[in-house]
Amino acid sequence: MSIGKGLLITLELFLLISFANAFFLNVSNAGNILGTLIAATLLLITIFWRQFSGFILSIWEHIPGKIFLCTAALILAAGICLCGFLTVKMISAANNPPQTPCTAVVLGCKVKGTEPSLMLKRRLEEAYGYLEENPEVMCIVSGGKGEGEDISEAEAMKNYLTEKGIDESRILMEDRSTDTHQNISYSQEILLEMDMAEEVVIITDGFHQYRASLIAEELGLESYSISCRTRTELIPTYWLRELLALVREIFLK
Numbered sequence: 001m002s003i004g005k006g007l008l009i010t011l012e013l014f015l016l017i018s019f020a021n022a023f024f025l026n027v028s029n030a031g032n033i034l035g036t037l038i039a040a041t042l043l044l045i046t047i048f049w050r051q052f053s054g055f056i057l058s059i060w061e062h063i064p065g066k067i068f069l070c071t072a073a074l075i076l077a078a079g080i081c082l083c084g085f086l087t088v089k090m091i092s093a094a095n096n097p098p099q100t101p102c103t104a105v106v107l108g109c110k111v112k113g114t115e116p117s118l119m120l121k122r123r124l125e126e127a128y129g130y131l132e133e134n135p136e137v138m139c140i141v142s143g144g145k146g147e148g149e150d151i152s153e154a155e156a157m158k159n160y161l162t163e164k165g166i167d168e169s170r171i172l173m174e175d176r177s178t179d180t181h182q183n184i185s186y187s188q189e190i191l192l193e194m195d196m197a198e199e200v201v202i203i204t205d206g207f208h209q210y211r212a213s214l215i216a217e218e219l220g221l222e223s224y225s226i227s228c229r230t231r232t233e234l235i236p237t238y239w240l241r242e243l244l245a246l247v248r249e250i251f252l253k
Contacts, residue, residue: 008046015039015236022237031241086210086246087239093213094206098224101134103196105187107180107204107212108143108153116156119205122228124160127203130226131166139166140190140200142174142183180208180245184215198222205230207242211249 019035022028045052059065106127109120116124131139139161143153154175162168172190177183184202191198199222202212206227216223230238 005046005049009043012039012043012046016043018233018236019240021233025234027234027237029237029241030244031239032237034244035236035240082247083243086243090207090210090239090242090246093210093225094227096209096213096225098199098201098226101137102199102201102224103191104130104137104139104226105184105200105202106139106141106157107183107202107208108141108157108177110146111143111149111151111153111156113148113150114156114159116153116160119230120153120157121160122230123203123205124157126226126228127157128161128164128166130201130203131161131170138170138172138194138196140172140174140187142177142187144175144177144182146178180212181215184212184221185219188219188221200224201226204228205238207235207238211242211246214246214249 016036016039019032019039022032023036056069060069104127106123109123110117111120127139127141131137141154141157141161143157145152149156152173152175154173158168158171158173161171172194174183174186174190177186187200188198190196191200198220200216201224202209202216203226204212207230209225209227213223213225
């Protein structure tokens, strides 16, 4: 085995383990399912490269095969460029803090029974810090009650913040939403009902901020971001899942 092939197999094994590891952390979504399939496919292609390249050459011998392979290559190249572009936008959106204090909107995440999940706790810690630094700011906690949750995500978030010492009069609950678009649109309804400025800082994971900002812009909200840290070993899974969600948000609505 050549050094180059060995390095490539090592990289592909690392990717496969990175995506598959999420299953053992009780995370199962489109990101780690697709990522595992892609990494496993690349690994098999590398291991059986001679057979694979022979198969490709046999297709290339025919005109329809050439057309198919060229089309597939163009689609693949366009997909890679799109992923790169969206990744840059995601990184940029994750680093866009407000210049002046404005209403905080905390996006919901899984609740285990009545307790916020680790990911949600990280969002709440960022929210707590922001509310402590800006005692005049109101906060909307957004998230409905999902499968396996004994209370709504909004109620779990409010309980967590009030136990940390935030006055409950500063916390408004939006407890109907089931996805990011509803998180933001229903939170906007609260802003309008309370005659509050349509300027918000969205508190969520960094990978999530770009899609949230697109939705906010679509609804006419001026939005900024405060991002919490995602567990390192779950970044590949959530990055790929978010890319899929962005493609749906931008192209398939």
